[in-house]
Amino acid sequence: MKGSPKTRSQAATAQAREDVIVFAVCGFRFAIAAAAVKEIRGMEGLQAFNLGGINSRIAKLAYTLERAGTTYFVVDAARHFCLAQAQPSRVMILRNSPTAVLVDSTDRIMEISALHALPRVFTHEERGWYRGLAVVNGVVVMPVVNHHAFLNKSELEALRAGLERVRGAVTV
Amino acid sequence: MIAEGDKAYVLFPLGEKRFALPAEAVTELARPDSLQTFPHRTPLLTGVLVRRGRIVPVCDVAQVLVGPAAPPRKFYLIAKCKFDSRHELTAVPVTGECELASAARAPLTGNEPRYIDGLLAMGDERVAIVALDKLISAEAPA
Numbered sequence: 001m002k003g004s005p006k007t008r009s010q011a012a013t014a015q016a017r018e019d020v021i022v023f024a025v026c027g028f029r030f031a032i033a034a035a036a037v038k039e040i041r042g043m044e045g046l047q048a049f050n051l052g053g054i055n056s057r058i059a060k061l062a063y064t065l066e067r068a069g070t071t072y073f074v075v076d077a078a079r080h081f082c083l084a085q086a087q088p089s090r091v092m093i094l095r096n097s098p099t100a101v102l103v104d105s106t107d108r109i110m111e112i113s114a115l116h117a118l119p120r121v122f123t124h125e126e127r128g129w130y131r132g133l134a135v136v137n138g139v140v141v142m143p144v145v146n147h148h149a150f151l152n153k154s155e156l157e158a159l160r161a162g163l164e165r166v167r168g169a170v171t172v
Numbered sequence: 173m174i175a176e177g178d179k180a181y182v183l184f185p186l187g188e189k190r191f192a193l194p195a196e197a198v199t200e201l202a203r204p205d206s207l208q209t210f211p212h213r214t215p216l217l218t219g220v221l222v223r224r225g226r227i228v229p230v231c232d233v234a235q236v237l238v239g240p241a242a243p244p245r246k247f248y249l250i251a252k253c254k255f256d257s258r259h260e261l262t263a264v265p266v267t268g269e270c271e272l273a274s275a276a277r278a279p280l281t282g283n284e285p286r287y288i289d290g291l292l293a294m295g296d297e298r299v300a301i302v303a304l305d306k307l308i309s310a311e312a313p314a
Contacts, residue, residue, distance in 0.1 A: 028210055081211040119220070119229040120255035121262055121308055124213035133220070133227055141208045141220050141227060 014115040020134070020144060022107035023092065026083040029142055031112065031134055036147040038095040039067075040106050043088065046074060051162040058155055065091065065100055072100040073159050075150045081129065098160075099151045112136070115144060178274040181292060183299060184249050185268040186234045187242045192273075192292055192301045193251050199261065200250040201270050216308060221248065221263055230263045231308055236287075237300075243267050253304045262304060277301075286310060 020031035021040075046063035054061075060079035065072040072093055078086035080101075088102040115132040130143045151159070180195035202223065207230060209219035216235060221228045228250060234242035245265030253262040278293040284300065287307035292299040 030210075082213065083211055116227050119227065119260055119262075120258065121217065121229045121231060121253065121260065122212055122214050123309075126212035126214065129211070135222055135225070135227065138225065139206075139222055141210070141222060143210045 013117065014132070016115070017111055017113050018115070019109055019111055021092070021109050022142070023077075023090070023103045024105045024107065025077045025081060025103050026086050028081075028083070029107070030077075031110075031142050031144045032092070032147055033131075033144070034109055036095055037092050039093040041091050041093065043091060043102075046091070049074070051159065051166060054158055054162045057158070058151075061151075061159075062102055065093070067093065070098060071163060072098050073151060073156075074100045074102055076102045077150075078102075078104075080150060082125070094147055094150070097147075097151070098156065099147075101147075101150055110136070112144070118143075178276055180272060180274045181299075181301065182249065183271045183273050183292075183294075184264070184266040185270075186238045187267055189238055190294075190297070190299050191237060192299045193249070193264075193304065194301070195272060197251045197253075197304075198249060199252065202248040202250055202263070204246065204248065218265075223250065223261075223263075226261070228261045228263045230265065231304070233264055233302070233304070233307055234267070236307060237302070251304060253308070255305060255309075262308070264304070275299075 019034040021034050021037055022029055022031050046065055049061045049063050060075050061073055062076040063074040065074055086104050088104055090103050090106050091100050093100045112134040117132055118130055128149045129146060131146045132144050134142045134144050136142055181192040182195050182198045183190050183192050205221045207219040216231050218230045218232045221230060245267055247266050248263040249266050249270060250261055250263045252259045275292040275294055278291040278298060280291060287303050287310055288300045289303040290301040
């Protein structure tokens with residue numbers, strides 16, 4: 001039983017180098033493209049999220065954050081990844097999106113040299129959660145998150161509409 | 173010795189029972205490596221291994237084949253598995269050493285689950301041939 005030649009999908013590895021930020025949620029470590037993160041900050045200024053029925057439809061939304069005239073919708077990463085209660089302490093504000101992500105901690109910026117495709121045997125929500133897997137130091141596997149999945153397009157549209165409704169009600 | 177017309181199979185133990193995979197699908201029997209986990213929602217998958225720079229998912233089929241009472245798994249049987257017309261490696265935790273054997277197929281009884289591809293007659297023992305791809309897709313529909 002010798003090693004087989006590389007199977008096609010497992011050879012599907014993007015070789016581009018990329019800077020990522022390592023963060024932790026519930027004891028798991030993840031990576032996110034550094035270019036996708038605009039700012040990392042503490043939890044000060046978070047406001048409880050309350051947009052009527054949208055709260056129950058998008059249960060992972062925890063807070064909003066007002067920053068430089070923009071309202072950011074803050075997603076609890078533990079809920080997004082269906083994990084147990086986390087101990088968040090940091091907020092990652094995403095670039096080019098009104099989305100921020102609540103995480104337990106941020107670690108460091110590092111460079112990955114390859115992005116391995118998620119094996120096809122993974123068939124559930126994780127296919128949307130991750131862009132792929134990175135192997136760090138040849139031994140540690142770290143999922144690289146798909147930052148667009150924290151709030152998808154339809155969720156963002158519903159949130160924007162809800163926010164406009166609330167603001168309209170306030171000004172009237 | 174392999175009789176003409178007989179195919180070769182790798183027999184693997186899960187507790188008291190043995191199961192088989194076609195030998196051409198099996199690439200390696202590996203010692204327990206450090207299993208690495210990350211959040212996901214696909215049933216049966218317990219994590220991934222890094223083998224020679226490649227990421228190999230670990231699929232604990234014992235939960236389906238023998239139930240929750242299976243003894244601790246000691247080795248990983250690494251086999252090619254077909255997903256969406258592509259082959260990928262998958263590691264199956266097994267409870268002991270494996271054996272390469274050949275045998276004629278015995279007829280199916282008709283009561284086997286869809287992921288049992290056939291039966292091998294090994295003396296008085298009937299060893300089920302497992303179709304890994306069918307087992308995994310049956311347990312983890314997308």
